Amino acid sequence: MAKGVRIAGVWKVFPPNVVALKDISVEIRPGEFFVILGPSGSGKTTLLRIIAGLEIPTRGSVAIGDREVVNVEKGVFVEPRDRNVGMVFQNWALYPHMTAYDNIAFPLRLKRMPEEEIKKRVTEVAEALGIAELLDRKPGHMSGGQQQRVAVARALVKQPDVLLLDEPFSNLDARIRVTAREFVKELQKKLGITTILVTHDQADAFAVGDRIMVLRRGETQQIGVPEELYSSPANVFIANFIGDPPTNIYKLPTSHRLVKSLGIPQGVEEGYGELYIGIRPDEAAALKPGDEGHLEGRVVLVEYVGSRRYAKVDVGDGVSLKVLLECDANTGDPVRVRVQKVHVFAPSGERLATLTY
Amino acid sequence: MRRALRSGRPGLIGSPFKILVLNVVAWAVGVLWITPFIGIFMTSIRPFREVVLHGWWSPVPFTPTLKNYVDALFNPMFSLSRGIINSFIIAVPSTLIPVGIAALTAYGFARFSLPVKRYLFVTILFLMAVPQQMMIIPIFFLLKDLHLLNTYLGLILVHSSWGIPWITFFLKNYFSLLPVELEEAARVDGATDFQVFRKVVLPLALPGLISASVLQFAWVWNDFFFALMLIFDPDKMVVTQMLPRLKGQYQVDWGLLSSGSVIAMLAPLLIYALFNRYYMRGFRGWAMKG
């Protein structure tokens, strides 16, 4: 039976005064694939280590299932070895002096399980992960992808309540990365094990996550399913951080021509002198000059991404937008830009409205 | 790291002239070092008459013989073989005990926090600098009060405690260089602190442990001073104490003395040759970070 993880009011301050986590609270459901996404230095690893018990929070509590594993206020702390979590470290942390078999058997030997039972369990998990032929090799004689699988096997072999993965794909080549993502996702669904994955790469997060929590400088920015983060970003940071190619974001005075031509309702801009305007490249199009649209502009750059074409369009006043190119204009040609969706943010960053045309 | 070093080499040596100078200097130093050893060796394998009449360097006449060795080993008065056995009895535990204890201490210093850790460590550094001659009188009386004078155990205890500070210092540096994630992985995998130490840290630190052991063994084996002050029973004397006694009473038998020196040198040389690979790795790991 999978167990959930409840994180409540967790703070972490490293001496002298690095605030790595600020009041993090989140409830991770049993069997969920939960992703913690954020730029480097945002506190992701620290949060994962607190769940594993390798770091003690400055304040707050963590519970796995019904059991509190740490509660600073109540003085509760359960040692990592008694938490029954499996962890895959960023560099995999395989024991270099042991073969793959001994690496995977290590957690079971610590439990003094009989060797026959160990052999059965190791073989089982190795076959499930497709590393049965590697078992006599030492980590130094394996590729990155193979080492990763051994590390995952070692984390899974003791049938943990929670699986923790710290940037598991960042040390892999771009090519096997995609396969590795699929593999981890499928495995997680098959085993139904509660999994928490940390990454700085939005593609990783969107590929595997049931839900995603975005962290920035130790603060939760938004928690939601992938579509939510994409279609209703809670603030400018998320709009900027998520989406590829990146969102066009400009901070403009409310009197600006662009703001006017987008027809932002009076109610939204009231009380603000300036606003952030966010337009995703995939939610706007460059059309022929005669077509219906919001803005006039001139193409400054054409770019291919896969089968799609994007144009960077200079719409005057120092503003240029990257949008889908849906006519056969070339660099220098005039176009008309039609916008499908605009996110409007207050100067402090939070989202005020999303307008669809 | 290794590649960086290798590619650094040509820049270090550079021009042919430099190479020549370096070679000349290296060879000169090498010859200066090795000559006395060759002298002792040659003296030990030919009859003493030959050495006195022609000098050890003379190629003719050359009559190789093992007589000196046999005499030295089985001298009825001062048996060198007894000395060698005694040296082993002293040196083996005097290596294993301090390395074992210092490994635990060093791991504590490397990974755990305790209130006065810094001061304790400074104390250890200070202890390393104390000269033997300053300590010998109190040690002598201490052993006397413990009734350990003139016993193997007494000398083993003295060597062990003498070794612990420097081995702690040496191993602390070595442990600090081990990747801490491996220890953390072991803790998550279910290991207690002591299991982490025994199953992960010790195997990974093997080169460092061997380096320390080789050095400590050689140090104990070569020691003359402590043994001279603390052991007086001829049956318990170590090899370094036996050597000067081979001199004889009325005339110095250089052949006997030389063969004795060669025999005494063998043990540390053998140990060094046996563990050379690990020994070098131990220092490499110690000397460079990353």
Ligand SMILES: Nc1ncnc2c1ncn2[C@@H]1O[C@H](COP(=O)(O)OP(=O)(O)O)[C@@H](O)[C@H]1O
């Ligand atoms: N042991 C530590 N001591 C001091 N500061 C730390 C320590 N570990 C992490 N930090 C700091 O905490 C912040 C978050 O780090 P981390 O959790 O590793 O971020 P991420 O994994 O998101 O890159 C960083 O500013 C980092 O410098």
Ligand SMILES: [Mg+2]
């Ligand atoms: Mg990290």
